Amino acid sequence: MHSLVIFASGAGSNAAAIIAWFKASGKAKVSLIVCNKPGAGVLEIAAREGIPVLLTEKGSFSNPGTVARISECEPSLIVLAGYMWKVPDVLVRMYPTSIINIHPALLPAYGGKGMYGSHVHEAVVAAGEKESGITIHYVNEEYDKGSIIMQAHCPVLPGDTPADLAKRIHSLEHFYYPRTIEYLLDNMK
Numbered sequence: 188m189h190s191l192v193i194f195a196s197g198a199g200s201n202a203a204a205i206i207a208w209f210k211a212s213g214k215a216k217v218s219l220i221v222c223n224k225p226g227a228g229v230l231e232i233a234a235r236e237g238i239p240v241l242l243t244e245k246g247s248f249s250n251p252g253t254v255a256r257i258s259e260c261e262p263s264l265i266v267l268a269g270y271m272w273k274v275p276d277v278l279v280r281m282y283p284t285s286i287i288n289i290h291p292a293l294l295p296a297y298g299g300k301g302m303y304g305s306h307v308h309e310a311v312v313a314a315g316e317k318e319s320g321i322t323i324h325y326v327n328e329e330y331d332k333g334s335i336i337m338q339a340h341c342p343v344l345p346g347d348t349p350a351d352l353a354k355r356i357h358s359l360e361h362f363y364y365p366r367t368i369e370y371l372l373d374n375m376k
């Protein structure tokens with residue numbers, strides 16, 4: 188069975204969707220949740236599901252124990268789902284083709300430093316875009332610049348608030364992220 192390590196520091200709705208999907212499919216198990224925010228909603232999900240948690244702080248990744256804790260999970264994929272920090276280069280070098288992220292817009296638009304969470308939806312609505320969506324991509328050393336695996340689109344409707352758009356984007360994420368992960372696992376050498 189494949190092992191997944193999820194990095195998440197927010198409400199954890201994507202983590203929950205991935206956990207539920209793979210509990211049902213049986214193709215993978217979430218071995219560890221890495222989180223940088225004490226009190227984050229994802230920690231309750233981890234506790235409920237009996238998934239171990241690694242809480243990281245600034246500087247944690249210069250401690251070899253942190254990287255070792257992740258590598259001992261032998262992850263087929265490291266899945267970023269709302270982890271608020273840039274992934275340390277040491278991990279990108281160790282897993283150059285197996286760290287993926289989901290971004291709540293159609294990259295390369297509305298990506299880069301500072302473009303996360305509600306900031307993205309506020310910018311999309313303020314620009315009067317007619318369309319937004321999600322991007323699932325590999326992670327390299329630069330924010331939101333790794334190669335794109337898939338994108339899915341949705342409309343931005345007249346009168347949408349950033350919160351309305353966030354809701355629409357979340358449902359796209361919950362549908363496509365687990366399925367894309369499974370596709371990648373099924374096509375691994």
Ligand code: GRF
Nearest residue numbers: 197198199200201269289291
């Ligand atoms: C998602 O919108 C994702 O695109 C972004 O962070 C958000 C995490 O939401 N990278 P949740 O914690 O999974 O609910």
